[in-house]
Amino acid sequence: MLIHRDIPGLRAALGAWRARGARIGLVPTMGALHDGHLSLVAAARAAADVVVASIFVNPTQFGPNEDLSRYPRDEAGDLAKLRAAGCDLAWLPTVEAMYPPGGATAVEVRGVSEGFEGAARPGHFRGVATVCTKLFLQTGADAAAFGEKDWQQLQVVRRAARDLDIPVRILPVPTVREADGLALSSRNRFLSPGERERAPLLHASLLRAAAAIAAGRDAAEALATGEDALRRGGLMPDYLALVEAETMRPLDRAAPGTAMRIVAAARLGTVRLLDNVAVP
Numbered sequence: 671m672l673i674h675r676d677i678p679g680l681r682a683a684l685g686a687w688r689a690r691g692a693r694i695g696l697v698p699t700m701g702a703l704h705d706g707h708l709s710l711v712a713a714a715r716a717a718a719d720v721v722v723a724s725i726f727v728n729p730t731q732f733g734p735n736e737d738l739s740r741y742p743r744d745e746a747g748d749l750a751k752l753r754a755a756g757c758d759l760a761w762l763p764t765v766e767a768m769y770p771p772g773g774a775t776a777v778e779v780r781g782v783s784e785g786f787e788g789a790a791r792p793g794h795f796r797g798v799a800t801v802c803t804k805l806f807l808q809t810g811a812d813a814a815a816f817g818e819k820d821w822q823q824l825q826v827v828r829r830a831a832r833d834l835d836i837p838v839r840i841l842p843v844p845t846v847r848e849a850d851g852l853a854l855s856s857r858n859r860f861l862s863p864g865e866r867e868r869a870p871l872l873h874a875s876l877l878r879a880a881a882a883i884a885a886g887r888d889a890a891e892a893l894a895t896g897e898d899a900l901r902r903g904g905l906m907p908d909y910l911a912l913v914e915a916e917t918m919r920p921l922d923r924a925a926p927g928t929a930m931r932i933v934a935a936a937r938l939g940t941v942r943l944l945d946n947v948a949v950p
């Protein structure tokens with residue numbers, strides 16, 4: 671596996687592969703890799719000839735009071751996992767390589783980025799859309815894999831690529847879960863043992879709400895029941911909402927013929943858990 675930390679090195683390696691006709695698959699990450707990330711590597715591998723995984727803890731997507739400094743970092747462990755997963759190139763830009771001094775351009779995706787995580791974390795999706803656009807352009811990726819766990823992020827990135835005519839195919843990859851349903855996340859390591867036991871309630875509540883809505887129950891009632899269950903279980907729901915899957919437009923009732931998703935965020939101790947499910 672090649673390792674590059676500056677853009678000229680990255681471009682030279684990718685140029686040589688591209689000259690031989692190889693299609694490039696990108697897996698953007700912030701490191702602290704788990705099996706969810708490795709499923710993104712597998713999806714990129716299935717869609718392309720060469721897999722590039724980026725590890726970059728992107729400062730522009732963290733707010734001033736967020737956890738940039740405590741974001742878990744384990745470069746050696748991450749590289750070993752990528753190597754074992756069959757990744758061809760690890761792209762590890764420094765902050766200076768990604769954001770040279772004097773930079774004045776950012777990518778702002780209106781609409782889809784505005785509610786939910788966008789409302790809770792002002793500026794977050796501008797940072798995500800900007801860094802992902804840069805990663806697409808740096809690598810010239812033909813395909814890029816994103817986890818469905820961050821559903822809104824997936825829609826924001828897809829919208830940005832479409833709107834900017836970036837010829838990258840966005841590959842949505844199903845959420846990888848623990849046996850008890852908890853979605854894998856680099857932040858789960860900050861849950862205490864007691865919190866870890868309560869955490870699967872988020873997925874369970876989402877599934878119950880989705881089944882109730884699919885069975886024709888009133889959506890507002892099903893979501894309110896879900897929020898109550900979370901509170902009773904010691905989680906602090908931030909939102910539990912039915913949305914149009916692609917636009918993130920909130921729906922107050924099921925819309926037959928429209929792909930729908932229930933998205934949720936809840937706080938448990940110092941950790942903000944995110945999850946979502948489809949409404950069948």
Ligand code: PAF
Binds near residue numbers: 728731823
């Ligand atoms: O999901 C993540 O880990 C990050 O938001 C991403 C897509 C790598 C951009 O920094």
